[in-house]
Amino acid sequence: MKSHILGLLATLALGVTTALTFPSGARGEATATGDLGLVVERASGSLLLVDQSERAVLARIEGLGDLSHTSLVYSPDQRFAYVFGRDGGLTKVDIVTRRIAKRVVQAGNSIGGAISDDGKLVAVSNYEPGGVKIFDADTLDLVADIPTGSKTIGLVDAPGRRFVFSMWDTGETWIADMSGTGSGAKPVITRITGMGSNPYDALITGNGRTYVVGLFGEDGMRALDLWADAPEPTDVLPGYGRGQEEMPVYKMPHLEGWALAGDEFVLPAVRHHQVLWVDARDFHETGRTATHGQPVFAIARPDGRQVWVNFAHPLNDTIQVVDTLSKQVIHEFKPGPAALHMEFTPRGHEVWISVRDANKVMIYDTHTFEKLGEIDAASPSGIFFTARAHKTGL
Amino acid sequence: MKSHILGLLATLALGVTTALTFPSGARGEATATGDLGLVVERASGSLLLVDQSERAVLARIEGLGDLSHTSLVYSPDQRFAYVFGRDGGLTKVDIVTRRIAKRVVQAGNSIGGAISDDGKLVAVSNYEPGGVKIFDADTLDLVADIPTGSKTIGLVDAPGRRFVFSMWDTGETWIADMSGTGSGAKPVITRITGMGSNPYDALITGNGRTYVVGLFGEDGMRALDLWADAPEPTDVLPGYGRGQEEMPVYKMPHLEGWALAGDEFVLPAVRHHQVLWVDARDFHETGRTATHGQPVFAIARPDGRQVWVNFAHPLNDTIQVVDTLSKQVIHEFKPGPAALHMEFTPRGHEVWISVRDANKVMIYDTHTFEKLGEIDAASPSGIFFTARAHKTGL
Numbered sequence: 001m002k003s004h005i006l007g008l009l010a011t012l013a014l015g016v017t018t019a020l021t022f023p024s025g026a027r028g029e030a031t032a033t034g035d036l037g038l039v040v041e042r043a044s045g046s047l048l049l050v051d052q053s054e055r056a057v058l059a060r061i062e063g064l065g066d067l068s069h070t071s072l073v074y075s076p077d078q079r080f081a082y083v084f085g086r087d088g089g090l091t092k093v094d095i096v097t098r099r100i101a102k103r104v105v106q107a108g109n110s111i112g113g114a115i116s117d118d119g120k121l122v123a124v125s126n127y128e129p130g131g132v133k134i135f136d137a138d139t140l141d142l143v144a145d146i147p148t149g150s151k152t153i154g155l156v157d158a159p160g161r162r163f164v165f166s167m168w169d170t171g172e173t174w175i176a177d178m179s180g181t182g183s184g185a186k187p188v189i190t191r192i193t194g195m196g197s198n199p200y201d202a203l204i205t206g207n208g209r210t211y212v213v214g215l216f217g218e219d220g221m222r223a224l225d226l227w228a229d230a231p232e233p234t235d236v237l238p239g240y241g242r243g244q245e246e247m248p249v250y251k252m253p254h255l256e257g258w259a260l261a262g263d264e265f266v267l268p269a270v271r272h273h274q275v276l277w278v279d280a281r282d283f284h285e286t287g288r289t290a291t292h293g294q295p296v297f298a299i300a301r302p303d304g305r306q307v308w309v310n311f312a313h314p315l316n317d318t319i320q321v322v323d324t325l326s327k328q329v330i331h332e333f334k335p336g337p338a339a340l341h342m343e344f345t346p347r348g349h350e351v352w353i354s355v356r357d358a359n360k361v362m363i364y365d366t367h368t369f370e371k372l373g374e375i376d377a378a379s380p381s382g383i384f385f386t387a388r389a390h391k392t393g394l
Numbered sequence: 395m396k397s398h399i400l401g402l403l404a405t406l407a408l409g410v411t412t413a414l415t416f417p418s419g420a421r422g423e424a425t426a427t428g429d430l431g432l433v434v435e436r437a438s439g440s441l442l443l444v445d446q447s448e449r450a451v452l453a454r455i456e457g458l459g460d461l462s463h464t465s466l467v468y469s470p471d472q473r474f475a476y477v478f479g480r481d482g483g484l485t486k487v488d489i490v491t492r493r494i495a496k497r498v499v500q501a502g503n504s505i506g507g508a509i510s511d512d513g514k515l516v517a518v519s520n521y522e523p524g525g526v527k528i529f530d531a532d533t534l535d536l537v538a539d540i541p542t543g544s545k546t547i548g549l550v551d552a553p554g555r556r557f558v559f560s561m562w563d564t565g566e567t568w569i570a571d572m573s574g575t576g577s578g579a580k581p582v583i584t585r586i587t588g589m590g591s592n593p594y595d596a597l598i599t600g601n602g603r604t605y606v607v608g609l610f611g612e613d614g615m616r617a618l619d620l621w622a623d624a625p626e627p628t629d630v631l632p633g634y635g636r637g638q639e640e641m642p643v644y645k646m647p648h649l650e651g652w653a654l655a656g657d658e659f660v661l662p663a664v665r666h667h668q669v670l671w672v673d674a675r676d677f678h679e680t681g682r683t684a685t686h687g688q689p690v691f692a693i694a695r696p697d698g699r700q701v702w703v704n705f706a707h708p709l710n711d712t713i714q715v716v717d718t719l720s721k722q723v724i725h726e727f728k729p730g731p732a733a734l735h736m737e738f739t740p741r742g743h744e745v746w747i748s749v750r751d752a753n754k755v756m757i758y759d760t761h762t763f764e765k766l767g768e769i770d771a772a773s774p775s776g777i778f779f780t781a782r783a784h785k786t787g788l
Contacts, residue, residue, distance in 0.1 A: 034472030
């Protein structure tokens with residue numbers, strides 16, 4: 001009897017001890033996801049889960065393959081991140097349990113993905129084979145395969161369960177309308193020609209209205225008004241481009257998210273140490289600001305009052321802050337070697353900066369410019385806060 | 395020895411049993427908060443916690459006092475809601491454990507509250523005594539008391555840890571800058587006179603730049619450019635108001651959130667069955683759309699392509715949808731008696747509508763207008779989705 005009771009006691013003790021020591025976030029601890037984020041550790045195929053208000057790391061999630069060029073999107077509840085790796089990996093990460101929920105390798109060489117506005121579909125664009133694949137966001141089952149016969153770039157989501165993407169080889173933009181696919185119907189594809197020579201990247205404005213394509217094969221950009229019944233390419237920024245200069249396409253500016261700064265968009269110039277200001281209504285150029293080097297990213301603080309700019313190697317240890325009203329540089333500092341990516345807290349009071357070669361993410365107050373903290377990270381690159389779940393095109 | 399062991403065993407068994415039966419959401423189940431929301435049950439002092447993607451109720455939280463006129467804001471992590479009740483109650487609700495975390499009764503008669511951009515401070519404005527009180531968001535300790543000598547209205551948050559509010563009796567707007575208060579310093583108050591006769595409500599634009607005050611005692615509105623070094627009142631919409639008509643102030647249109655629809659703001663006309671369109675850059679009127687009745691709320695779908703309008707009693711069983719491009723009414727339907735409040739999912743694919751006298755919240759697809767579901771709710775009024783945590787002025 002005594003040994004029986006002692007055995008039971010020991011079992012209960014073990015069970016209780018296990019319940020009490022189970023890693024937090026998996027069980028036993030309530031989690032709110034509104035101020036979490038993921039930092040890509042580009043050399044190690046891992047993600048750091050971070051907490052914005054704690055300014056701390058919560059976990060490292062490993063096993064995501066080649067993250068040398070990575071983006072990710074969030075499910076509407078912010079529970080899952082869908083990570084698009086260069087090696088064609090599509091990984092669904094559960095940030096509440098801090099585990100990989102599912103992973104598929106869906107193509108040879110891929111860059112870029114998006115999630116539909118209702119969170120039901122995840123799309124990935126591929127260089128090889130050229131095209132877009134669309135997956136059920138819950139199961140990662142393939143729902144649609146859209147071959148394009150071309151290296152496919154500039155994939156974004158648009159309201160109404162649509163995806164928009166463009167073709168490097170053919171200069172076309174396609175709109176894939178998936179809204180009728182609940183009943184098993186095929187996507188309805190609208191093909192738009194004449195978008196220009198060698199589209200290399202694209203963006204959609206925050207309201208989901210305007211899709212802008214950057215061109216490598218000619219100067220100028222093309223825009224589509226997605227609110228039109230039959231969108232047609234219009235020319236914007238006719239002089240914008242590399243001119244006659246031979247340069248590799250990866251040196252062309254990223255078009256990710258022209259954030260609104262006041263009544264203008266701001267973007268890096270090509271081959272000039274400047275940022276351009278562009279009227280947000282009609283896209284004509286309204287001014288330029290001279291900068292420290294060739295800008296890589298020009299990102300507006302969420303209220304649009306400032307624009308934070310980083311620069312191409314070898315000047316990538318420096319950040320400049322430009323005031324939207326005066327168009328002047330109001331602050332300059334050197335966080336460290338290879339300050340490659342910036343992400344603002346959703347209401348803009350802090351900015352987090354990946355300083356790759358210092359193996360740190362550094363955190364600054366955007367009003368006082370004071371450094372607030374830093375987080376250790378192995379070769380950090382992209383930083384993605386969960387507030388992106390609520391935005392079109394991110 | 396045996397009784398000692400048995401006692402220990404019983405204690406362990408009780409402990410384990412309690413751990414296993416603790417209500418889900420409080421312990422044992424991980425929660426993502428990105429697509430949750432709270433519905434005010436105005437007659438019963440309770441809130442319904444809802445899940446957008448499940449289209450279901452997760453819990454009812456009771457004991458919030460007088461919620462006949464209620465607003466709430468969220469902490470940046472979306473874990474807490476701060477509920478501002480008409481009876482002066484300030485209740486901090488933990489939506490992960492689904493409990494009231496803390497509650498104070500901070501004034502006699504109060505309406506309106508806000509949370510600072512960094513989530514550290516919660517402000518509440520009061521009719522009695524007139525003024526604003528500011529609380530630590532974590533503990534609800536009083537941090538600052540700003541008496542105004544007037545019924546205080548139009549309280550909003552602004553970037554840089556500021557609060558802006560106006561005075562019915564004196565026609566002033568004050569900006570309370572709390573950014574220096576980390577070290578115990580007092581708020582820095584900027585007093586702006588000449589905002590007009592009897593300000594009754596105000597709003598701040600989504601970028602936190604422009605504060606617009608509605609007037610009861612005269613026609614027209616006043617705006618402040620908060621990006622100016624010394625903001626001064628400027629006139630906007632000079633004809634907007636009740637004219638000579640005697641009407642109670644509660645019939646004046648709510649100014650909550652002029653959402654951007656394309657390049658314009660849209661708002662209810664006063665004493666006309668119309669909505670007004672207003673240029674978002676210079677605030678001049680650009681057009682009017684005739685509507686079913688006197689609009690109460692005119693709310694843009696997040697992408698700005700549509701505006702959904704509800705109406706004053708006795709026409710409050712009807713909703714109209716206006717297309718931003720054509721300015722025409724494109725859809726009209728009757729969800730039921732007293733369709734009083736509308737809330738869009740953050741990316742706009744659904745709208746949730748409180749139909750108070752049907753005791754339901756009804757859910758519609760904003761592209762097809764199909765009804766997707768409904769939720770039982772007791773006298774529902776305001777609906778607040780957690781995505782508001784990431785926005786200025788909401």
